[in-house]
Amino acid sequence: MNDQLANIIGTAAAICSITSFAPQAYKIWKERDASAVSLKTYSLTVSCFILWTIYGVMTQAWPVTFANACALVMASAVLIMKWRFGDRGAQ
Secondary structure, eight states: OOHHHHHHHHHHHHHHHHHTTHHHHHHHHHHTOOTTSOHHHHHHHHHHHHHHHHHHHHTTOHHHHHHHHHHHHHHHHHHHHHHHHTTGGGO
């Protein structure tokens, strides 16, 4: 496979992973309501990003490490807001 094409696809995947949590995180922060967030799902998602980040470090795959570490921060922010705000806005 062409290395340049692989890098373009990897970069696109990283950007998608990193930004996919931004709209939900913003909405939760703005409304102070995390009732639409599944605690189990986000706990699993954060666990997955932790494992992918560790894998990236262990294999020295720095694009994998960076992308998953950034996505981990975003997903963790949503999870923390779920714990903090809970279902307040749903009442």
